[in-house]
Amino acid sequence: MDEFFYQIQKTDLSKFLNNIIQKNELYAPIKTDAIRFEKIESPEKIYLDTNADFPLKEFFFRDREKLFSFDKNKIKVEIEKPSKTRVFFGVRRCDLNAVKHQDFIFMEKHKDPYYSAQREDAILIGYHCKTAPSKYCFCGSMDLGDHYDLMFWEDESHYFVHVGTKKGENLINSSKELFSKTNIKLNEEHKKIDFTNRLKKKDISKLQDNPDWKKGVDKCISCAACTTLCPTCYCHEIKDEVTLSDLQKGERLREWSSCQLKSFTKVAGNHVFRENREERFKHRIYHQLQYFKERYNIEMCVGCGRCITHCPTEIDFVEIINEMKEK
Amino acid sequence: MTKTIKTNNEYIPFPIKILKKKNESADTFTLRLDWQVDHDPGQFIQVSIPGIGEAPISISSYSKKYLEISIRKVGNVTNALFNLKKGDTLLVRGPYGKGYPMDNLKGNNIIFIGGGCGVAPLKGAIEYVERKRKEFGDVILFIGYRSPGDILFSHKQKIWDDNFKVHLSVDTIPSKTCYSGNVGFITQTIEKEKITNENTVVFICGPPIMMEKSIKILKSKGFNNKQIFISAERLMYCAFGLCCHCMIQGKLTCLDGPVFRYDEVINFKTD
CATH class of the missing domain: 2.40.30.10 (Translation factors)
Known part of the structure; x- marks a missing residue:
């Protein structure tokens, strides 16, 4: 795609978003009791002061997905697809990269039709952070790329907009009168976000037995908020649910699960492999920072910091790792 | 939608x-x-x-x-x-999964060590050897069950006795049980038996404590980690590497296992 930015006046943003609403469903961060992406009818409510508490994960890798319905041994596979194109506005760089990693695991590595049906037509419009929106952000330490249809950078009186895909370009073309081409090129400087280079030690392969893990483990209450709010965690379980009026009929469901819970490794006969909290706590961090990379050569964690911001006991695993002394 | x-x-x-x-x-x-x-x-x-x-x-x-x-x-x-x-x-x-590397083991001796329902996956490999008996050297079976009532696959006993050297033992005999076979942990039998590591691979499947003990004995008899294959049990949902429940230190039991060569998993600890 073209390296040159477009620009749009700030006062024209709502016109652009209203144009989108005409033909599509628009989702953007809204602040109520929490900040989350919701379908909106008018752009006024959009909240961009800080990142959303909930990532986009639930829209594509849904927390409860029907794999098929059954009637005794007869199986019917019906895959739901959104009837209108969904456009997501205001997605941060970390969350866009999280979508990239989920696209990789669900669409490239596996051909998951349930994820694809939700994801395929969706359009992602980014909103680039200038500085860390939370003191726990560490995206600057992670290996992030460009994964968006359009990306917005806020400036004094206007936004600079970069086109990432054909889909993004089409959106601009459908509101052509609002955008003008600039002669400024996208470069690495634009992608830098201040105060996010927090994780100093990314190779944790030799730290498995470090006693400092205890600092985090001792405060962990195994609530699973970290994995639930993580934009990249994709572990799930499968279960059957029957219709109460006819027990032969029902559905097989895929639901999010959490490695922080004992049940995650419980086998028949009630043996639990990761019985103690330390093993479970470390498993999450190692899957994010090491195991996924060993297997796929991609860092799974995107450094959004939600697992720390929303941890009820604020376990800052980044700080814990930084302070670890290697033998 | x-x-x-x-x-x-x-x-x-x-x-x-x-x-x-x-x-x-x-x-x-x-x-x-x-x-x-x-x-x-x-x-x-x-x-x-x-x-x-x-x-x-x-x-x-x-x-x-x-x-x-x-x-x-x-x-x-x-x-x-x-x-x-x-x-x-x-x-x-x-x-699903990676099984025993039978094709690479032609000409070798094989020792099977199975405990309880861990004998089930081994039985598939034993039947493979039955079918292609000439392709393998000496075959020894060490099979242990809790009690005579727990003995599995008794209908195979004759075929196995005819083709292999079989050691079958039960841990205990409940009172009023008629049983004339060996009694004691199967690991004790392994310890007593003269076995050599020369051109020999070992397949182990059974309760963790039995596997651990067997490996210790095998190592004292000169076996190295590359000669030993174990079968891991983990909770699994998808079986094709997506749900991640079966992950052991980054390895996926459903794709990389359930059969692992022992040197690949020696550092697994309790994970």
């Missing part, structure tokens, strides 16, 4: 008929399935009963005509499977 009907994807099982059901012991039974599918000994399949759920079960046979699974009643799915009979249908998908 609109709905599109699709026919197939990785999660979708298909129906298979039960050709035969055989009770092996009070809590363990074998289902012979009308399923002709290429597989390696040590691989597993996903078996499900709609409404109850799905469970990974290792293949316990080696045949081109059918596929057998031997199951212990320990959970919802396995209890429901127990209630099925000849002619009934269940849902399956697979086979």
